[in-house]
Amino acid sequence: MSAPVAVLGVGTSHFGRQPGRDLIALAHDAVREAFDDAGVEQVDAVWVGTVFAPAGVAQRVLRAIGITGVPVITVENACASGTTAFAEAREAVRSGRHGRVLALGLEQMSTAFAGAIVPEPTDPEGRSGLALPALYAMAAARLLHEGSVTREQLAAVSVKNHAHATHNARAQYSGEYSVAQVLDSPMIADPLTRLQCCPVSDGAAAAVLGRATDTSGEVVVRGLALRSGTTWNHRSPHVWGHDLVRDTAADAYAEAGLGTLDDVDVAEVHDAFTIGEVVTTEALGLCAPGDGGAAAAAGVTALGGKTPVNPSGGLLSRGHPLGATGLAQIAEVTWQLRGAAGGRQVDGARLGLVETMGGGVSVLDGNACVVALLERR
Amino acid sequence: MSAPVAVLGVGTSHFGRQPGRDLIALAHDAVREAFDDAGVEQVDAVWVGTVFAPAGVAQRVLRAIGITGVPVITVENACASGTTAFAEAREAVRSGRHGRVLALGLEQMSTAFAGAIVPEPTDPEGRSGLALPALYAMAAARLLHEGSVTREQLAAVSVKNHAHATHNARAQYSGEYSVAQVLDSPMIADPLTRLQCCPVSDGAAAAVLGRATDTSGEVVVRGLALRSGTTWNHRSPHVWGHDLVRDTAADAYAEAGLGTLDDVDVAEVHDAFTIGEVVTTEALGLCAPGDGGAAAAAGVTALGGKTPVNPSGGLLSRGHPLGATGLAQIAEVTWQLRGAAGGRQVDGARLGLVETMGGGVSVLDGNACVVALLERR
Numbered sequence: 001m002s003a004p005v006a007v008l009g010v011g012t013s014h015f016g017r018q019p020g021r022d023l024i025a026l027a028h029d030a031v032r033e034a035f036d037d038a039g040v041e042q043v044d045a046v047w048v049g050t051v052f053a054p055a056g057v058a059q060r061v062l063r064a065i066g067i068t069g070v071p072v073i074t075v076e077n078a079c080a081s082g083t084t085a086f087a088e089a090r091e092a093v094r095s096g097r098h099g100r101v102l103a104l105g106l107e108q109m110s111t112a113f114a115g116a117i118v119p120e121p122t123d124p125e126g127r128s129g130l131a132l133p134a135l136y137a138m139a140a141a142r143l144l145h146e147g148s149v150t151r152e153q154l155a156a157v158s159v160k161n162h163a164h165a166t167h168n169a170r171a172q173y174s175g176e177y178s179v180a181q182v183l184d185s186p187m188i189a190d191p192l193t194r195l196q197c198c199p200v201s202d203g204a205a206a207a208v209l210g211r212a213t214d215t216s217g218e219v220v221v222r223g224l225a226l227r228s229g230t231t232w233n234h235r236s237p238h239v240w241g242h243d244l245v246r247d248t249a250a251d252a253y254a255e256a257g258l259g260t261l262d263d264v265d266v267a268e269v270h271d272a273f274t275i276g277e278v279v280t281t282e283a284l285g286l287c288a289p290g291d292g293g294a295a296a297a298a299g300v301t302a303l304g305g306k307t308p309v310n311p312s313g314g315l316l317s318r319g320h321p322l323g324a325t326g327l328a329q330i331a332e333v334t335w336q337l338r339g340a341a342g343g344r345q346v347d348g349a350r351l352g353l354v355e356t357m358g359g360g361v362s363v364l365d366g367n368a369c370v371v372a373l374l375e376r377r
Numbered sequence: 378m379s380a381p382v383a384v385l386g387v388g389t390s391h392f393g394r395q396p397g398r399d400l401i402a403l404a405h406d407a408v409r410e411a412f413d414d415a416g417v418e419q420v421d422a423v424w425v426g427t428v429f430a431p432a433g434v435a436q437r438v439l440r441a442i443g444i445t446g447v448p449v450i451t452v453e454n455a456c457a458s459g460t461t462a463f464a465e466a467r468e469a470v471r472s473g474r475h476g477r478v479l480a481l482g483l484e485q486m487s488t489a490f491a492g493a494i495v496p497e498p499t500d501p502e503g504r505s506g507l508a509l510p511a512l513y514a515m516a517a518a519r520l521l522h523e524g525s526v527t528r529e530q531l532a533a534v535s536v537k538n539h540a541h542a543t544h545n546a547r548a549q550y551s552g553e554y555s556v557a558q559v560l561d562s563p564m565i566a567d568p569l570t571r572l573q574c575c576p577v578s579d580g581a582a583a584a585v586l587g588r589a590t591d592t593s594g595e596v597v598v599r600g601l602a603l604r605s606g607t608t609w610n611h612r613s614p615h616v617w618g619h620d621l622v623r624d625t626a627a628d629a630y631a632e633a634g635l636g637t638l639d640d641v642d643v644a645e646v647h648d649a650f651t652i653g654e655v656v657t658t659e660a661l662g663l664c665a666p667g668d669g670g671a672a673a674a675a676g677v678t679a680l681g682g683k684t685p686v687n688p689s690g691g692l693l694s695r696g697h698p699l700g701a702t703g704l705a706q707i708a709e710v711t712w713q714l715r716g717a718a719g720g721r722q723v724d725g726a727r728l729g730l731v732e733t734m735g736g737g738v739s740v741l742d743g744n745a746c747v748v749a750l751l752e753r754r
Contacts, residue, residue: 051432052432054497055428055429055453055455056455056497056500056736057497058453059455059605059744059745060500068605068606068607069604069605069606069607070605071603071604071605071745072454072605072745073452073454073461073465073603074452074453074454075450075451075452075453076432076435076451076452076453077449077450077451078432078433078436084450088450088465091472091474095468095472095474097468097472120431120433120434123433123437226448226450227446227448228436228445228446228447228448228449229445229446230445230446359433367436368436368448368449
């Protein structure tokens, strides 16, 4: 068992289209809050997760907010870049390389993209149409065909997460939608309608990590795993991403010494599209196989249900500034474990799970997954 | 003292403008050679250093060359991205996180840039003219003004490194130039002429790291440090970059248990511009303060001199594919320590030094430096 690492403080910016605020302003909000929360003014090293910030920008941002003279390493792992930065920061503390480390996630997408992420010209799958919405839509179509999910159950994920976000003042979108309204929103990639797709977002999120002090109430990393995928196994009975999430979670549970997930009180998972949450809750074992859609529709994964999933609103509603997302999830789970999540608090949450899935800019490139288990001592 | 980590194998592509070869082809050359050299077919994790490869490309490249299913983390640290990947790979082995790790550096600049790197619109120094050639030219002008270097001594660095590269079949450029020819080449940023500036390059380089086995002849990492800079201290008597190189080297020497550098037999350092090598050899302590230019002119740092610097031809002549550069330096020093450097062999080299300096895309952004000491057992 590794030396325990604690999440000393977390912070985030607001999430949304914020073209008038640059990465420096967004990072300042997140880091200031995380430093104040941790009661620190300095760290020994920084890992920055970002996907589209140009080379050198991370250091420019850090300089502007007064963090210089400590090692800075920028990491990219597609949508899992933020949790990859968290994983590296945690490893640096665990191994004794550094005492106190900042993990910072950054992304400003509204100024870089007119809409969805555009595949690179070198990406044959992307150029042939397999951009991310299409990939997730294929997964949804497959499960619809097999009968393990319905269109209404998919829509229920969006209804739930938008409703959760009504309690999150930092969320990009929120609202009390009906299943019919979700299904009636414009079709993006059949069967996924617009309210089932994450928006274009700007934001930053941060966590300060350090050695655990065995203080009551402290939030510690109980288990964490990072995996990258093999090429998609077309012979697997499961859709894209499922097996990687399942295997990464198994690593994290093993480190945490958890056999089953019955103890997980709250989870933030990668719902870039509604089908993503359905597949992921099943792959994680939070729901029985084939039960992810039904669980969302029945309220099992809603606030007040057995295992609330994405109380923050998730990527669908809080927003999805790629590099910041993983650390926004870490921040949410940390607040939940401390009982500081306000109107979206999961009562008595003690063990929380974060899962982030990164595909390539388009899709079959290879992917990355991080699963973290945080626990309140 | 850390558990010793060995460089099990190294490899590189050819360096040069190779717009017809994509990153997959370049990476294949480097990784195939490194795997064959190490006698391995698999690694447990991969760190990839690249500056301009778009998000997700590293995983696409790795998939294409058959490396999937192991954790992949892409790192960016400007021109020090390759040695940052090496530093992270070494740390992963040192701490016991992974047994055998690939560090891969990748860059294809000829297809991305028409010429010099263009600063981001968000970079005020870059926009006001302080792109990298101008920054280095300011340093050169300062030392010329102070009288610690002459134009002819600066040119001698270019003469030396181009001559070294005549023995390196993988180098982008090489040739027997005179000081006058270097000074007569077109002016880029006064006093730096074109033959004093690194070219636009494509290339890949790789190293496989693992636990040292105490075998005679094995190349091990004796010391390694990574630092990021503070904002440029205008009150320092030294030019940009000097103090960061000096301090990073001090960390690496301390880990290696070396008080002085008298034992360094060969060095590959960051000569993106001739002045860079002059400042760096002084900052590293390979030359006395103010003696870097004179040392180059007198042949002290040439093959056959006391401490040969950049036997590969350096960035000036071998080329400077940003993310690949640091690992190309590691490969060169490894070959030197094994006595496998052919016509550019430094006789009996036993302790070698690698130094890489990364600025932002333009300059005052904050910078990063890695210094590694490799030793043959």
